[in-house]
Amino acid sequence: MIKVKDISKYFGKVKAVDTINFEVQEQENLILLGTSGCGKTTTLKMLNRLIEPTSGNIFINGKNITDEQPEILRRGIGYVLQNNGLFPHYTVAENIAVVPQLLKWDKKKIADRTAELMEKLHLSSDHLHVYPHELSGGQQQRIGLARALVSDPPVLLMDEPFGALDNVTRAAIHKEFKALDELKRKTIIMVTHDVQEAFELGDRICLMDQGMIVQSGTPADLLFKPANKFVKDFLKDQRLQLEFKAITLLIIWDLLPNHHEGSHTSSLSTDTDLWTALEHFKFTDSETVSISKDKNDIKTVGFEQLMSAFNQYKNKQGHE
Amino acid sequence: MNEREQTLLEFMQQQADKLAVQTMQHIGLTFISLFFAVLVGLPLGIIIARKRKLSGTVLGFAGILQTIPSIALLGFMIPLLGIGPKPAIVALLLYALLPIIRNTYTGITGVDAAVKEAAVAMGMSKRQILFKVELPLAMPVILAGIRTATVINVGVATLASFIAAGGLGEFIFGGISLNNTNMILAGAIPAALLAIIFDFLLSMVQKLNFRKLKRSSYALPIILLLLSSFYFIPTAYGSKLTAGFTPEFMGRQDGNLGLESKYGLKIHTVVISDAVMYKAAYEKELDVISGYSTDGRLKAYGLVVLDDDKGIFPPYYAAPIVREDALKKFPELEKTLNLLSGKINDSVMTDLNYRTDYLHQSPERVAKDFLVKHKLFKPARKNNDESIVRIGSKIFGEQYILANMYSMLIKGYTNYDVSTKTGLGGTKICFDALTNDQIDFYPEYTGTGLLAILQVSSKTINEVTKNKDSTYNYVQREFKKQYQISWLKPIGFNNAYALMMREQQAKSLNIKTISNLKRYLNSK
Numbered sequence: 129m130i131k132v133k134d135i136s137k138y139f140g141k142v143k144a145v146d147t148i149n150f151e152v153q154e155q156e157n158l159i160l161l162g163t164s165g166c167g168k169t170t171t172l173k174m175l176n177r178l179i180e181p182t183s184g185n186i187f188i189n190g191k192n193i194t195d196e197q198p199e200i201l202r203r204g205i206g207y208v209l210q211n212n213g214l215f216p217h218y219t220v221a222e223n224i225a226v227v228p229q230l231l232k233w234d235k236k237k238i239a240d241r242t243a244e245l246m247e248k249l250h251l252s253s254d255h256l257h258v259y260p261h262e263l264s265g266g267q268q269q270r271i272g273l274a275r276a277l278v279s280d281p282p283v284l285l286m287d288e289p290f291g292a293l294d295n296v297t298r299a300a301i302h303k304e305f306k307a308l309d310e311l312k313r314k315t316i317i318m319v320t321h322d323v324q325e326a327f328e329l330g331d332r333i334c335l336m337d338q339g340m341i342v343q344s345g346t347p348a349d350l351l352f353k354p355a356n357k358f359v360k361d362f363l364k365d366q367r368l369q370l371e372f373k374a375i376t377l378l379i380i381w382d383l384l385p386n387h388h389e390g391s392h393t394s395s396l397s398t399d400t401d402l403w404t405a406l407e408h409f410k411f412t413d414s415e416t417v418s419i420s421k422d423k424n425d426i427k428t429v430g431f432e433q434l435m436s437a438f439n440q441y442k443n444k445q446g447h448e
Numbered sequence: 449m450n451e452r453e454q455t456l457l458e459f460m461q462q463q464a465d466k467l468a469v470q471t472m473q474h475i476g477l478t479f480i481s482l483f484f485a486v487l488v489g490l491p492l493g494i495i496i497a498r499k500r501k502l503s504g505t506v507l508g509f510a511g512i513l514q515t516i517p518s519i520a521l522l523g524f525m526i527p528l529l530g531i532g533p534k535p536a537i538v539a540l541l542l543y544a545l546l547p548i549i550r551n552t553y554t555g556i557t558g559v560d561a562a563v564k565e566a567a568v569a570m571g572m573s574k575r576q577i578l579f580k581v582e583l584p585l586a587m588p589v590i591l592a593g594i595r596t597a598t599v600i601n602v603g604v605a606t607l608a609s610f611i612a613a614g615g616l617g618e619f620i621f622g623g624i625s626l627n628n629t630n631m632i633l634a635g636a637i638p639a640a641l642l643a644i645i646f647d648f649l650l651s652m653v654q655k656l657n658f659r660k661l662k663r664s665s666y667a668l669p670i671i672l673l674l675l676s677s678f679y680f681i682p683t684a685y686g687s688k689l690t691a692g693f694t695p696e697f698m699g700r701q702d703g704n705l706g707l708e709s710k711y712g713l714k715i716h717t718v719v720i721s722d723a724v725m726y727k728a729a730y731e732k733e734l735d736v737i738s739g740y741s742t743d744g745r746l747k748a749y750g751l752v753v754l755d756d757d758k759g760i761f762p763p764y765y766a767a768p769i770v771r772e773d774a775l776k777k778f779p780e781l782e783k784t785l786n787l788l789s790g791k792i793n794d795s796v797m798t799d800l801n802y803r804t805d806y807l808h809q810s811p812e813r814v815a816k817d818f819l820v821k822h823k824l825f826k827p828a829r830k831n832n833d834e835s836i837v838r839i840g841s842k843i844f845g846e847q848y849i850l851a852n853m854y855s856m857l858i859k860g861y862t863n864y865d866v867s868t869k870t871g872l873g874g875t876k877i878c879f880d881a882l883t884n885d886q887i888d889f890y891p892e893y894t895g896t897g898l899l900a901i902l903q904v905s906s907k908t909i910n911e912v913t914k915n916k917d918s919t920y921n922y923v924q925r926e927f928k929k930q931y932q933i934s935w936l937k938p939i940g941f942n943n944a945y946a947l948m949m950r951e952q953q954a955k956s957l958n959i960k961t962i963s964n965l966k967r968y969l970n971s972k
Contacts, residue, residue, distance in 0.1 A: 178569055203571030213566030217584045226570050275570075285569075 129154040129315050135184035137170050144170045146339035157316045159330035167339040168319045172285055176205045203230055206276030206284040210291045212268045214260040220271050221256040227279045245274040248308060266297040277310055286318040302328055323366055327373050335359055347374035352445035372403035375438065377419050383437035389428040395420045405434060459630040471638050473614035476679020478601040481540030483672045485597055489545050493552020503553060510546040518604050522611055531720060531728045536613035543604050544597035551593025555586025588654055595650040602643040612692055612718035622695030631699060688969060692720040692734035702945060706760035713966050729950060741794055741946040742846060744801030752954050753946040755961040762913035764895035764944040765920060772932045774888040778837055780862045782936060787824055787857055789937035797941040804845040815852035826860030840878050840890035841870040850891045875900050883931055893943060897923040
């Protein structure tokens with residue numbers, strides 16, 4: 129869907145981005161991860177030509193983006209900014225309607241679509257006619273998301289979208305983010321410096337340093353097959369939690385014992401990560417939990433079995 | 449009228465018409481120039497916000513304009529744009545420019561970078577970003593600039609009266625030159641009120657929220673234009689000729705007030721400073737001006753004096769005034785001084801003034817040339833007398849010339865020695881020097897003696913200013929009685945207030961007297 133080929137960006141003599149290549153598949157969530165100044169935001173902004181690359185090419189759906197008029201290109205790409213970038217002089221409704229108006233939608237269509245998004249993002253319609261500064265940070269960020277999503281663009285660029293939120297609010301929004309059907313259809317490229325966030329939301333992660341991609345792959349790849357010491361060190365601090373989060377039940381499915389007790393009402397899907405599965409024990413009294421790969425393939429496991437499968441998996445990675 | 453001090457309120461009521469016109473003109477001037485300043489300044493501010501490299505140059509230039517003293521700026525404008533509203537508006541515009549450009553620039557560059565980036569990323573064009581995002585968000589700052597410019601303009605617009613552009617400056621500067629506090633206040637208080645009111649109203653606009661601001665930003669140009677049109681309302685009535693009078697002349701009974709009451713003269717009048725008045729008449733910006741009948745500029749610019757056939761201007765015949773004890777001390781003095789009597793009429797004096805003021809000949813040379821020409825000149829005698837005659841003079845050209853002539857005559861015709869004390873400031877200084885035995889005589893004018901020294905009641909003025917002789921006789925009698933000072937025979941010329949026109953125009957319209965002028969204005 130998106131192909132970045134040999135892109136470089138120099139600011140004067142400073143190399144902000146140095147010959148990077150990556151591809152993003154349709155409906156994939158790619159995270160550009162790295163410390164400040166690693167070139168991740170510059171990379172993101174070159175995708176909708178907020179910054180023009182010094183050299184290299186970017187293709188979206190096979191079309192070179194430099195062949196397109198920048199304004200038209202941008203209207204087809206959703207963009208979410210760290211500090212939401214809402215227009216302070218526009219009401220919430222007017223803010224959401226910016227792109228539709230540029231696309232010359234009629235009023236009815238704008239109103240319907242706005243109402244739909246407000247509901248999906250759990251925002252009261254009372255908020256439509258207030259100004260952004262009258263809303264909380266979390267609400268503002270959701271309006272920013274609504275504005276980016278309103279014209280249903282296939283591609284969404286997010287520049288540290290949750291960076292300005294406190295931890296509690298951010299956790300809540302992460303949850304919504306993952307649940308939102310609109311986002312599941314989208315190809316998303318998100319910039320963050322937050323490792324946790326990257327692992328939680330990303331299908332794939334490009335870890336960047338000094339304008340180059342150090343490693344790109346699934347969260348599990350980064351954890352268990354780090355390309356070099358930099359990658360290892362970058363993930364060191366939160367390693368255990370990340371591992372729990374990076375490993376889904378599907379990955380360790382074969383390592384779980386084949387045992388099924390039909391009495392269980394609640395069951396987890398194999399998409400669930402290990403962290404969530406373990407947390408399950410904290411919040412329920414039951415000693416076991418059912419995991420269903422599909423209707424006919426259900427396993428019932430306890431805390432011990434999950435941990436043992438996890439350890440086996442890790443050992444296996446180490447020997448490869 | 450002079451019996452009781454007039455209160456400010458009475459003055460304002462009496463002059464309500466003028467006050468209204470001047471206030472309207474003032475508002476008009478302020479807002480016409482503001483309108484154009486916004487028209488020029490706003491785009492400039494936007495351009496330098498886009499091309500920041502230019503900002504230093506543009507802001508620096510506008511800053512330099514700001515530092516030019518307002519009077520000087522108005523002066524620069526005259527050769528380019530003449531007199532009247534045009535140069536005034538341009539000068540005001542230039543003053544209003546800096547705050548508008550600077551605040552537009554600051555406002556636009558101060559828009560949150562994230563908001564601007566969002567606008568770009570949404571796919572807005574540069575134009576859309578400017579009109580939908582940058583300008584609305586910069587509006588409070590831009591409005592603050594316009595507010596500053598308005599207040600500056602209300603203040604500077606008072607100076608517009610120097611170049612015949614009207615406004616409340618007419619009262620202010622008229623009041624200053626007439627030493628009339630009521631008149632000053634009648635101009636200054638409304639001007640201050642205008643500044644306060646407009647500042648307040650604009651501060652209200654500035655505090656509006658975005659929704660209301662959007663609506664009012666459409667209304668603002670309309671209000672601006674409306675206020676600008678104030679200027680044209682009072683000047684809309686037409687007149688065949690235009691008169692330019694000094695603020696002082698405007699307020700005097702022996703000036704414009706007399707013209708109106710005694711002649712019933714109704715002429716489109718602008719108020720203008722003495723310094724540019726003659727030139728403006730020469731350049732056909734003005735047709736009738738108030739001036740002094742022996743001013744050298746009369747000749748320089750080809751102007752003629754209209755005859756004051758109803759005698760509203762008190763005669764200002766010049767004659768030497770001498771302390772009586774000096775006449776006793778120098779028995780030959782009176783005879784010598786009277787040598788000049790009747791020798792210099794108005795046009796001769798004008799010519800002499802023209803030589804000193806415009807050809808820059810020394811008063812000494814001008815005096816000698818004149819005496820030689822009229823066969824009055826005698827070389828100085830070898831004096832064997834110890835006594836010295838002390839001559840005084842006021843501080844302008846005509847008086848220097850006269851003092852020099854007297855000095856030469858005394859040296860040529862008597863054995864007395866002479867010391868001249870020229871440049872004794874105004875009337876008061878000269879007269880005090882005379883009464884206190886610091887000088888023996890100086891040339892004085894009958895009108896000045898009557899109005900400035902004797903300070904008689906308006907009733908007496910009316911009685912004694914009917915002709916030159918009654919004035920002369922009155923001051924001669926009173927000076928003798930009150931100060932023991934003697935008025936010798938008049939020199940001949942009358943340096944009075946006068947109306948003047950370009951010679952050619954006066955001839956072609958067949959206007960010789962003020963009554964002629966009135967008839968011409970009333971015809972058709």
